[in-house]
Every structure is written in C-alpha cells, then in structure tokens.
Amino acid sequence: xxxxxxxxxxxxxxxxxxxxxxxxxxxxxxxxxxxxxxxxxxxxxxxxxxxxxxxxxxxxxxxxxxxxxxxxxxxxxxxxxxxxxxxxxxxxxxxxxxxxxxxxxxxxxxxxxxxxxxxxxxxxxxxxxxxxxxxxxxxxxxxxxxxxxxxxxxxxxxxxxxxxxxxxxxxxx
Numbered sequence: 001x002x003x004x005x006x007x008x009x010x011x012x013x014x015x016x017x018x019x020x021x022x023x024x025x026x027x028x029x030x031x032x033x034x035x036x037x038x039x040x041x042x043x044x045x046x047x048x049x050x051x052x053x054x055x056x057x058x059x060x061x062x063x064x065x066x067x068x069x070x071x072x073x074x075x076x077x078x079x080x081x082x083x084x085x086x087x088x089x090x091x092x093x094x095x096x097x098x099x100x101x102x103x104x105x106x107x108x109x110x111x112x113x114x115x116x117x118x119x120x121x122x123x124x125x126x127x128x129x130x131x132x133x134x135x136x137x138x139x140x141x142x143x144x145x146x147x148x149x150x151x152x153x154x155x156x157x158x159x160x161x162x163x164x165x166x167x168x169x170x171x172x173x
Contacts, residue, residue: 001034001048004056005082005167007103008043008064009073009145009157017070019043027067031059037170043072044163046171053078073155075103082168090124091133099161100138102130102145104154113151118142125152132158 011017021038024045028036033047033056049056053076061074077085085101093099107127115123121134121141130148134141138160145156159167 001050002052003035003046003048003079003171004053005077005079005171006043006045006047006056006060007075007077007157007159008045008060009075009155011043011072012041017068017072019064019068023067024064027063028060031063033059039167039170040163042163043157044159044167046167073105073157075105075155075157077103079168079171082164082171085129086165086168088126089131091122091131093161096161098134098137100132100134100158101161101164102132102148102156102158104128104130104148104152104156106154108152108154110152113148115142115147115151128154130156 011019021041025036025038028045028047033049035048037046038044051059057074057076061072065071091099108125111125118141119136121136121143123143124131132143134143145158148156
C-alpha cells in the first residue's frame with residue numbers, strides 16, 4: 001500500500017470551487033482510497049492506495065469533476081518526496097511565517113527565471129518544487145503561482161511551512 005499526500009489547487013477560495021471536506025472524504029472513500037485524512041479546508045489530503053501516483057491523480061481529478069462539476073489541479077506526492085522537499089529547503093526557517101513550498105505537477109529543467117521587483121524575496125527551483133522565502137509577505141510577493149506557471153510551463157500550488165510540515169507529520173503518524 002502506498003501513502004500519498006495530495007494537494008488540490010484553488011478549492012474553497014473566495015467562494016469558488018467549494019468542496020466541503022466531509023464530501024471530499026466521501027468521494028475518496030467511494031473511489032476505493034483508504035485511511036483518508038484531510039487537513040484544513042484548502043485541499044490537503046493524505047490517503048493510501050495500491051494505485052500509482054498518476055492513477056491517483058486521474059481518479060481524484062475525474063471524481064471531483066463528476067461529483068462537484070468543476071476541474072481542479074491535483075498534485076500527488078509520496079511521503080518520501082515530502083520529506084526530501086522539507087529536508088532540502090535552502091533558506092532559513094527561523095521565521096516560518098515567510099517560508100513556502102511551491103509544488104509543481106512536473107519537473108522543470110529551468111533553474112532561473114526573471115521576475116521583476118522581488119525585493120528581498122528569494123526562490124530556488126529544484127526539479128518539481130520551488131522553495132520560497134518572502135520577507136515582504138506572501139500577499140505582496142511577485143513570486144506567485146501564476147508567474148511560476150507561466151515562466152516554468154507547469155502547474156503549481158503553494159503551501160506554507162506550517163501546512164507542509166503538518167502534512168508530513170500526519171502522514172508519518
């Protein structure tokens with residue numbers, strides 16, 4: 001049995017793409033996933049399955065489209081990929097409120113991109129993740145999902161330090 005951490009992008013934001021977590025858990029149970037947990041309302045799931053990462057992604061994406069009537073980005077990671085991402089974080093985590101992880105749907109060969117006016121904010125691209133530290137705050141940073149998606153030609157979803165480490169803790173309990 002494989003344990004996965006699934007990240008949904010763009011649900012329950014500004015009254016768009018509403019998915020109650022209880023309904024999401026019911027859907028996942030009906031799709032034959034096991035030991036399902038959700039964390040907060042922003043689309044964080046931990047579950048177990050015999051399916052591959054790509055199969056899990058397709059089943060969840062298709063299930064949400066069928067049950068809720070809209071498409072969402074689904075990024076599936078293994079527990080070991082999450083551990084590696086946290087371990088490789090290249091910046092200080094002394095102030096976790098300015099730390100974030102941008103998970104990408106596929107690896108990128110790019111290691112640098114041009115983003116104007118980022119001030120003290122920093123990023124590091126590493127295959128299928130972008131590490132962020134944003135002293136200006138996430139509400140003001142120019143290093144956004146949309147910018148990264150356009151420049152890297154990927155789909156991205158961001159999680160802050162607290163959420164990322166909590167998901168790993170829940171997955172390894």
